[in-house]
Amino acid sequence: MVLPYSNNKCEDFVRRLKKLVVSNFLLVNFNVAYQTPKTIASHFPFKDNIKTNEDKSLVVYNIKCKNCEANYIGKCKRILSYRISEHKKSSESSCCQHESNTGHTMDYDNIEIIDKADTDMKLRLK
Structure with a gap:
């Protein structure tokens, strides 16, 4: 029961x-x-629809190289634009390392959202 x-x-x-x-x-x-x-939130299950990919969170994303077939697939539970700015700046980022090692440019303007989740646990599974 x-x-x-x-x-x-x-x-x-x-x-x-x-x-x-x-x-x-x-x-x-x-x-x-x-x-x-039940909580109040359970009566309002829908969030505002986010239009741009850069403003989304809890996503699995793909960044392609403009010059070769290299791809970077990552996950982000925060707002994606913050994570992308870290990729651009941090020397520890695989994207930044690829650019500095090869002289190539990653396509940060056309990031593909591969999948999304509604919780951090589901994001980790994806």
């Missing part, structure tokens, strides 16, 4: 309910699972 959990009174109620079921129905294996009550 699934019951909403609101406070300690729920636990007392379940103890009394289990005792009643066990004493009257010997063959019944009775268990209770608690469920959190």
Whole structure:
């Protein structure tokens, strides 16, 4: 049985309910699972639709090289434009290293969103 959990009174109620079921129905294996009550956010499941790729977060993205077939595939839980600016500046970035080692240019203007997620855990799986 699934019951909403609101406070300690729920636990007392379940103890009394289990005792009643066990004493009257010997063959019944009775268990209770608690469920959190609905939050306000659950009534408004939709976020504003973000138009540009640079403003999206929780995405898997692809950056292509303009001069060769090299690609960089990454994930970002933050706003993508912040992560891209890090790729451009940081000498530790694979994109920046490719540019400095080969003299090529990464195509930061045409970043492809491969997939998106609604939680960080789902993003890591993708």
